Amino acid sequence: MMYSERLHPWVVIRLLPKMQRIVVARFRNRSDAEGHLWALKRLMPDGQFVIVFDVGNLEV
Structure with a gap:
């Protein structure tokens, strides 16, 4: 990352x-x-969107 x-x-x-x-x-x-996300849903009501928290790869 x-x-x-x-x-x-x-x-x-x-x-x-x-x-x-x-x-x-x-x-x-x-x-x-x-x-x-709110703006995207108004502009593209048929689109499916999600919010995620990307922690990435844990490198040791």
């Missing part, structure tokens, strides 16, 4: 058919991710 991805752990993902997904955007806090 790149440094910039660790700084933005909240991810908005668009769910696609056949178990595919696209990372739409990354955010530093959940509130920003929820605001973006």
